[in-house]
Amino acid sequence: MTTHLRVVAAGPSSTIQDRGRVGYQRYGVSVAGAADPLLHAAANALVGNRPGDGAVEFTLAGDSVVVEGGPVRIAVAADAELTVDGEPVPGWTSLRLNDGQTLRIGALRGGMRGYWAVEGGFALQPVLGSVATHIRSRMGGMDGGALKAGDRLPLALDRAADRGERCLDPSLLPARSGRLRVMLGPQQDYFTPAGIEAFLEEDYTVSHEADRMGCRLDGPSIEHARGFNITSDGIPLGAVQVPGTGRPIVLLADRQTTGGYPKIACVVGPDVAALAQMRPGERLRFAAVDAAEAGRIQARHRELVDGLPALLQSAGGFALYDSGRLLGFNLIGGAVTGWD
């Protein structure tokens, strides 16, 4: 029997994601890919994968999976309750699970999305060069859909290597804030000075209409200077569209490739992930940066992702249930360890 993970219970919306489908936007194919590429890369790094390998992105709460075959090395990058066969285990650490063991990933204690990865990755056929799931077009992942109970996730490795485990101190990752840096444009000339001022000076709130495609924001209306229709053009990641309502929509990984509302600004790459982690009701404010500053932000972020493997520490060959060892971890700067 080839090794696989059977989904016992799926989270509310868990999909397999990589870095997205590149090169097909001209055909109307959405990029998709991880909404938070940094945490996605962290989960992969913990099990020794490349940063762009397919991993599961879960939303608000994770999945329960049982190993059939194995052993399987698995790691969760998220602040969530984790148990193996009902016993608490730490996050941010690779775990080697044996045939029949069940990992349960509970609710996130903060943020919207977490990631789990398996050593060697999933044995899935890429669709147009990517295993990223895009549910609206039924593409990628597990038959284009979210994980569901009963799914058998095929694994590329039949047997995880017998080696020590690795862990990541999540406090080494940059803190996300509600200050989203943007570059104005490409259509800021479609807005009045008062509209741009409202956009940059007022608080906005993440609405309940937020998913992987886009995030609608509540807040002061942004005034258009000359209507709210443009001849449809391309939509980059993080573009802030302002439709007729005057309420901005930030477009995320699953965005449509073209659109006809003017874009007042684009959120700088790493801050798009920060927004994708915000829950409805959370407040944010936009801050304009110039191209040079946006370039520096990008460069620092790239160094961080490339440097993730160097941040990992050996977790030794500790036994899964050595609670003394587990309690010794500095988990999420003071956040609850979950089982005390």
Place this chain on the structure above:
Amino acid sequence: MSVTTPFPAPVLRAAGDSALIVELGDGIAQDLNAAVHRLDRRIADADLPGIVETVPTYRSILVQFDPAVTAAEPLGQALLDLAAGLTQSAAEPQLRWIVPVCFGGTHGEDLDEVARRSGLTTEEVVRLHCTADYRVYMLGFSPGFAYLGGLPEVLHQPRRENPRMLTPAGSVMQGGAQAAISPIAMPSGWHLLGRTPARTFDLKREPPFLLAPGDRIRFTAISAAEYDRLEGISGYLPECETVTPSVALMQGAAA
């Protein structure tokens, strides 16, 4: 229409930290769109370092780049250089797809309503739709979804007030001044005129996308029985002919 008039100066717009938009003009016009796609080919041929992908649209190109490889400024200058000297001449032959459509009934639920609002009979709507010479302006929205220009003016109608949650794959639709063939089942507020057994997107095909910008489309009416027969043919492709641009322009003007 002159074939050598240069376009007004292209406009470069920043679109975040890793994309630029090259805008050649505004609105929906065949010569403008043809220039966009010629510039898109020039960009591909130039093989500039750092370009990840481009999205050509009605009147502009979104150029996405890897900021680790190139900065916006030198890339923008290179793009403007490529756009310089772009003329309205359209020299390349085009494909014209003859797309069979079963109009009306369960295949096109809005045909009668569209006819009523246009003050035409359904037969007249079908005849107009089948004599029009459509042009693919761009693909977008969903995989293989082609935005078609060339809908006869008498058929221009606002979209449905209440969009359908699901329209079947292969729907031949119209919305506003545009027409389209839907590649996959999806929600839409456009009016359903008919359905084609031709799939504009099929992952089992290489390449999976049937239509390309600049392609022409001519619809031809078929019976429900013929629809069922063609639908039953695995990997069915509609007929295709090559047309020269000058002929296409004349026919477009006549339609």
